[in-house]
Amino acid sequence: MDGSADQNQVTIEVTVNGENRQTSIRSNLLLVDFLRYELGLTGTKEGCSVGVCGACSVLVDGKITTACLTLAAMTDGCEITTAEGLADQEQLLPIQQSFIDHGGFQCGICTSGQVIAARALLDQNPHPTEDEIKAWMMGNLCRCTGYYGIIRSIQNAAGE
Numbered sequence: 001m002d003g004s005a006d007q008n009q010v011t012i013e014v015t016v017n018g019e020n021r022q023t024s025i026r027s028n029l030l031l032v033d034f035l036r037y038e039l040g041l042t043g044t045k046e047g048c049s050v051g052v053c054g055a056c057s058v059l060v061d062g063k064i065t066t067a068c069l070t071l072a073a074m075t076d077g078c079e080i081t082t083a084e085g086l087a088d089q090e091q092l093l094p095i096q097q098s099f100i101d102h103g104g105f106q107c108g109i110c111t112s113g114q115v116i117a118a119r120a121l122l123d124q125n126p127h128p129t130e131d132e133i134k135a136w137m138m139g140n141l142c143r144c145t146g147y148y149g150i151i152r153s154i155q156n157a158a159g160e
Helices: 031-038 094-101 111-124 130-139 147-158
Strands: 009-016 019-026 057-060 063-066 079-081
Touching: 019 031, 031 057, 057 111, 063 111, 094 111, 094 147, 111 130, 111 147, 130 147
Parallel strands: 009 079
Antiparallel strands: 009 019, 057 063, 057 079
């Protein structure tokens, strides 16, 4: 054996939802696949596989990242937050509760990406206007056309 299989492996150390992890992965493994299949964090969905729908959005060092286009190896040394890591085990964040209370979800495919993007928006701009919400959320598509519920959810969470 010549060890060529090891040449396609990289070791990364990341913090995912507050938990430090060090693991060896394929160098071409996408972040969405790393999260879903290596770590079992299935809240991150893969919708389009080409980076236009936002369903796979996660936060990498606090910035929205399209997990279906990002190599997991590129996150070495980073802090990653998925939908599962947004709230503690005791209480939902206001944005999560608002999505429940104000119909910000329908089929659920895009919901985790929508909530991640909304969280990033409210972190950057705690009191966005409706136009600012629409502009920020433009990268997250809802095939059920639940945009009014999503906008209401964000507006409500901004008020809390």
